[in-house]
Amino acid sequence: MSLISWGMYPKIKNQKFSLRDRASLSEYMSNTNECIPFGNGRSYGDSAINEHIVYVKPYNNFLNFDENTGILTCQAGVLLSEILDSFVPRGWFLKVTPGTKLITVGGAIASDVHGKNHHIEGCFSECVEEFSIMLEDGTIKAVKKGDGLFLATCGGMGLTGVILEAKVSLKKINSKFINQTTIKTKNLKETFEAFENNKQLPYSVAWIDCLAKDENIGKCLLMVGDFADDGNLEYKSKKKLSIPFNFPSFALNTLSVKAFNWLYYAKAPDGISKQKVDIDTFFYPLDAIGNWNRIYGKNGFTQYQFILPKENSFEGLQEILGEISASGKGSFLAVLKLYGKENKNYLSFPIEGYSLALDFKIEDGLFELLDKLDEIVVKYSGRIYLTKDVRVSKETFEQGYPQIDKFREFRKENNMDSKFNSLQSKRVEI
Amino acid sequence: MSYVLIIGAKSDIAKEVARTYAKNGYNLYLAARESSSLEDLKQDIEVRSGVHVELKEFDITAYETHENFYSELGEKPLGAIVVSGYMVEQKLAQKDWNESLQTINVNYTGAVSILNIIANDFERERRGFIVGVSSVAGDRGRKANYIYGSSKAAFTTYLGGLRNRLYESGVNVLTVKPGFVNTKMTENLDLPEKLTAEPQDVANDIYNAQQKGRNVLYTKSIWVLVMLIIKHIPEFMFKKMSI
Numbered sequence A: 001m002s003l004i005s006w007g008m009y010p011k012i013k014n015q016k017f018s019l020r021d022r023a024s025l026s027e028y029m030s031n032t033n034e035c036i037p038f039g040n041g042r043s044y045g046d047s048a049i050n051e052h053i054v055y056v057k058p059y060n061n062f063l064n065f066d067e068n069t070g071i072l073t074c075q076a077g078v079l080l081s082e083i084l085d086s087f088v089p090r091g092w093f094l095k096v097t098p099g100t101k102l103i104t105v106g107g108a109i110a111s112d113v114h115g116k117n118h119h120i121e122g123c124f125s126e127c128v129e130e131f132s133i134m135l136e137d138g139t140i141k142a143v144k145k146g147d148g149l150f151l152a153t154c155g156g157m158g159l160t161g162v163i164l165e166a167k168v169s170l171k172k173i174n175s176k177f178i179n180q181t182t183i184k185t186k187n188l189k190e191t192f193e194a195f196e197n198n199k200q201l202p203y204s205v206a207w208i209d210c211l212a213k214d215e216n217i218g219k220c221l222l223m224v225g226d227f228a229d230d231g232n233l234e235y236k237s238k239k240k241l242s243i244p245f246n247f248p249s250f251a252l253n254t255l256s257v258k259a260f261n262w263l264y265y266a267k268a269p270d271g272i273s274k275q276k277v278d279i280d281t282f283f284y285p286l287d288a289i290g291n292w293n294r295i296y297g298k299n300g301f302t303q304y305q306f307i308l309p310k311e312n313s314f315e316g317l318q319e320i321l322g323e324i325s326a327s328g329k330g331s332f333l334a335v336l337k338l339y340g341k342e343n344k345n346y347l348s349f350p351i352e353g354y355s356l357a358l359d360f361k362i363e364d365g366l367f368e369l370l371d372k373l374d375e376i377v378v379k380y381s382g383r384i385y386l387t388k389d390v391r392v393s394k395e396t397f398e399q400g401y402p403q404i405d406k407f408r409e410f411r412k413e414n415n416m417d418s419k420f421n422s423l424q425s426k427r428v429e430i
Numbered sequence B: 001m002s003y004v005l006i007i008g009a010k011s012d013i014a015k016e017v018a019r020t021y022a023k024n025g026y027n028l029y030l031a032a033r034e035s036s037s038l039e040d041l042k043q044d045i046e047v048r049s050g051v052h053v054e055l056k057e058f059d060i061t062a063y064e065t066h067e068n069f070y071s072e073l074g075e076k077p078l079g080a081i082v083v084s085g086y087m088v089e090q091k092l093a094q095k096d097w098n099e100s101l102q103t104i105n106v107n108y109t110g111a112v113s114i115l116n117i118i119a120n121d122f123e124r125e126r127r128g129f130i131v132g133v134s135s136v137a138g139d140r141g142r143k144a145n146y147i148y149g150s151s152k153a154a155f156t157t158y159l160g161g162l163r164n165r166l167y168e169s170g171v172n173v174l175t176v177k178p179g180f181v182n183t184k185m186t187e188n189l190d191l192p193e194k195l196t197a198e199p200q201d202v203a204n205d206i207y208n209a210q211q212k213g214r215n216v217l218y219t220k221s222i223w224v225l226v227m228l229i230i231k232h233i234p235e236f237m238f239k240k241m242s243i
């Protein structure tokens, strides 16, 4: 069985080596010309795809937990969901979590993922105290915060080696509930104001209606919140529904997107409303339906996520949302987020500003539209998120990441570029 | 909280079964040969779930040691799950009697030996549950896999009888028939995706079926249908097919 990523595109034949112990990995690496680590395939694009894959998910033992510091030591194949299952009932939560809990710790480090609290807590690497990694010659390095290898590996998309174990610090919580406030806005200006007015709250995210036109461009539902304090920690992952097969491709057209958006916005009352929701509903709404990627049909889909510096965010978003609504290629998911300061890692995605993420079904004309969007992103000095990408050009990519040459040199100096490669790393030549 | 005994604890399925029971609050006895190699798993489960895990040295084909093994368990388990299994390629088993014998001994004789002892205890105490992991391969003899398949067929029949006998004493026996599972054992086979289960899913299915007191579990459930069809192909046709 070949491994594919969440976007189900591209599909290529590959051979996997399942990681179970260090010794056989080092032997495998000495016998393999080129490979790329693969966690749980929740990246959308081709960053974990190649002909030879090191499948890290089976390497998933918990090694230690220190109740005093909240530091968990575990192997890189552990899923964030497994951490929650074990530790929420004991009053601990991840400091940083993306919108799905079905990713591995290794994948979280390699993409340096961010959550709804980036403006306060930063990226996943903030809560990684140290990790160990197997390099191209089979040696294992212990890497501490601030090391060159730390800066290159966090956000480095698996291109520096195979992350083996990590120490991840958790944060204390006193409830499995979030006190959530939902704010409905009419346009982008109101949306930005709502974000800025709620900056002091740790969690915020907005769902944009990307088919809205003209003066309604940028209308959204903004959700903000923080953990409640009621002592209820009886957390159990919900049983999930599953989509058993790929939907026929006509299932998802502009009309159904419109209907979805209409229903979604109609659900929320005007103005401001408050709810108490649990962890899964607040952080991981999409995990409730397993394999929801299949609704896009067997040709797959992609996510387009870019970020713009704060000073350009308003103009840039206005332009991009206008372009999308004119194209009629909508997306169920258009997620807008506010980000805090960027970190020092060579290839981490976040910079201070706003980012938008949109899902698109792969179909004729899509890549042309995305190329157009790229131009706007470049014009406003933004960048594209590698973990969601399958198509960005070398030039667009490079323009957004000023530290790319440092990264390339680092790879070359340490012979990483001959061993670790993905379809993506070849496309954008990193 | 009570203990569950897992026999053949080294397999990928066993590892996930162990984690699932631990997650639900059970302490564990993990029994296997060279059980010290399970230190990592013990550590993992203790950190994950905060339960107590004891590693026990156990050889399923060393029948004469089974009485002692069971009587030396400090606290008697509330449930026993037999996951041990042995599978070599049919061609090899055909040629090499020792491989055939090992298949029969691990999958059937050894399992009967230890389960006889456990069943007697559970029956006397009128409590407990038994789970035996058999295989869909036991549902029909096929040329591709009949030595392994016949040992599993025998085990399936044994479990069926045991279930009947223990019914009165309130001890439930669950027969599990996994189809293809994505494990070390099948790593290099090209398995059909829709029919192939992940060990975690198999473990969850086992836990849920056992808690509900069910009798027979096919996992994935699609195998009920697949095997229903395969079992009903008339023999005169079946022998010409290469399933």
Ligand SMILES: Cc1cc2nc3c(=O)[nH]c(=O)nc-3n(C[C@H](O)[C@H](O)[C@H](O)COP(=O)(O)OP(=O)(O)OC[C@H]3O[C@@H](n4cnc5c(N)ncnc54)[C@H](O)[C@@H]3O)c2cc1C
Residues within 6 Å of the ligand: A005, A006, A036, A037, A038, A039, A040, A041, A042, A043, A044, A047, A048, A056, A076, A077, A097, A098, A099, A100, A102, A103, A104, A105, A106, A107, A108, A110, A111, A112, A113, A114, A115, A116, A156, A157, A158, A159, A161, A162, A163, A164, A286, A387, A388, A422
């Ligand atoms: C519904 C959904 C919501 C999401 N929301 C967010 C979000 O809010 N924020 C965000 O930042 N991301 C988000 N993502 C993206 C996701 O968090 C990242 O793609 C993550 O890296 C996936 O991890 P994985 O374990 O599945 O890794 P994979 O997808 O398998 O791999 C991703 C990258 O990590 C590398 N990698 C994996 N394991 C290792 C290892 N052990 N050592 C070295 N390199 C490794 C791979 O080579 C590859 O480059 C979302 C994805 C989905 C499907």
